[in-house]
Amino acid sequence: MTRMIHKLAGLIFDMDGVLVDSNPFHLDKWMALLNEHGIEFDPAQLPEQILGQRNDTALRFFFGDKLSAEERRRLIEELEEKFRRAFRSHARPLPGLEPLVVEGHRAGIPMAVASSAMAKNVEFVVEALGFRRYFKALVNGDEVSKPKPDPEIYLKAARLLGAKPQSSVAFRHEMRRNRVKFPRFRASLANPGRSRGRKFHGTEPAPP
Structure with missing residues (x-):
């Protein structure tokens, strides 16, 4: 190169x-969210399901049509605020x-x-x-x-x-x-x- x-x-x-x-931090935030809402998931499959995906796509995958547009927006904001707080001191x-x-x-x-x-x-x-x-x-x-x-x-x-x-x-x-x-x-x-x-x-x- x-x-x-x-x-x-x-x-x-x-x-x-x-x-x-940053991917370990994204996985952590999603595991916390899914556990909080009682949604079962396979930790071994989670990277393929969420990494590189848009949040709204991942939310639809796990929640289906249960969330309104406003609920999806709120969850996305909460997810990413948690990520930024957790990752700030680790950014390199x-x-x-x-x-x-x-x-x-x-x-x-x-x-x-x-x-x-x-x-x-x-x-x-x-x-x-x-x-x-x-x-x-x-x-x-x-x-x-x-x-x-x-x-x-x-x-x-x-x-x-x-x-x-x-x-x-x-x-x-x-x-x-x-x-x-x-x-x-x-x-x-x-x-x-x-x-x-x-x-x-x-x-x-x-x-x-």
């Missing part, structure tokens, strides 16, 4: 599991991330965050890392119509950067359900689903 970075038109990063190891970049972001910034490569999280959380994490000055665009899950693993959010980020996808690299958090190719990007680098202590790895070069 270091050798090719100066040739890139854009760098686009997922947030949870890519910028930061994953290994290998900061040198890459700094190098991209010095090389003049526009960079973006593309996350399914709500806008308030994206701003919170980027600000907590002290990385806001590095990113030209922050795209959240409410700004796209198709959820991940569809690449719409990454393509929107590329448009905001003014970068062609085929000349850009997307860094994404990968779960079993979203192991898909990103053929329109020069490369897609996938972080492992369990990201603690691991560096970016794995590439899917775009076809020539």
Whole structure:
């Protein structure tokens, strides 16, 4: 990546599991919510069911149609406020991330965050890392119509950067359900689903 970075038109990063190891905190907040409401769940399956999903999608999965729109909104606000309080003192970049972001910034490569999280959380994490000055665009899950693993959010980020996808690299958090190719990007680098202590790895070069 270091050798090719100066040739890139854009760098686009997922947030949870890519910028930061926040997923354990998301799992904790969901387990607390489900236990509070007496909803049975399999802890081993929970990461696949909630990580990378929009909150309203996950709420419908577990609660069905029992919640009104206002109840869903209130629960989402409570969930994310709990997350921000718990994660604030733990916000630090994953290994290998900061040198890459700094190098991209010095090389003049526009960079973006593309996350399914709500806008308030994206701003919170980027600000907590002290990385806001590095990113030209922050795209959240409410700004796209198709959820991940569809690449719409990454393509929107590329448009905001003014970068062609085929000349850009997307860094994404990968779960079993979203192991898909990103053929329109020069490369897609996938972080492992369990990201603690691991560096970016794995590439899917775009076809020539």
